[in-house]
Amino acid sequence: MPFPDERQQAEVIDYQPQWPTEFARLAGQLSEALDGRSAAIDHVGSTSVAGLPAKDCIDVQIRVESLDEVKDVTLLAALGFRCRPEPWNRSEVSAGVHCRKLVFAPPAGARPCNVHLRESDGQNARYALLFRDFLRADELSRRAWGTFKRRLATSVPDLMAYGQIKAPATDILMAAAESWAADSGWSAV
Structure with a gap:
């Protein structure tokens, strides 16, 4: 859920170099x-895939060995990042597995982004990397996903509704991504 200073509308634009x-x-x-607390910082989500239309919001994944909510919130709050308070920004289900996470909004007035803290060995961290890598590798899926997102944002501009409608379609995309991962030998290294 956006903070009051953030966009409330889903607007999908062309990929920006x-x-x-x-x-x-x-x-x-x-x-x-x-x-030094992070194991890796990854560019994930649609803005990480060259040629893919996306909302102009950078998704960052920070992989840590273990989430420490008090310490993690304090460290990022020192930069002005705001921990999103909704329950769905504290946990998620990836491939049927419940995983912990924390999601942060940027400082007020800063470049739109979502910062996702996930445990390095969590299924949700793998999921974000697989989404990115599959769409980078599969042109047909990338084009279809971009077309779907544009049409959805045009017909359902409310950001919350857009996300809720997109979720089941993402599950279908990720089934194809899992097949691609098995066939190609992909791993989240």
Whole structure:
């Protein structure tokens, strides 16, 4: 759920070539704030896939050995990041497995982003990487996913409704991604 200063509408735009650079800038800030606590900082979500239309919101995944809610919130709050309070931003189900997470919004007025803290060995961390890597590798799926997201955002511009409708379609996409992973020998390294 967006904070009052964030966009409330789902708007999908063409891929922007500056997204990787903007991710790198965010990753540098976050790495410094976490002071070696992260195992990896990944560019995930649609903005991490060249050529894929997306909402202009960078998704960052920070993989940590173990979530420490008090410490993690404190470290990121020092940079102005705001922990999203909704229950669905504290846990998620990936491939039938309940996983812990924390999601942060950017400081008020900063570049739109979502920062996802996930445990390195969590199914949800793997899921985010598989989503990205599958869409990078499979042009047909990338084009179809982009077309679907554009049409959905046009017909359902409310951000919350957009996300709720997109979730079951994501499950279908990820079934194809799992087949691709098995066939190609992909692993979340």
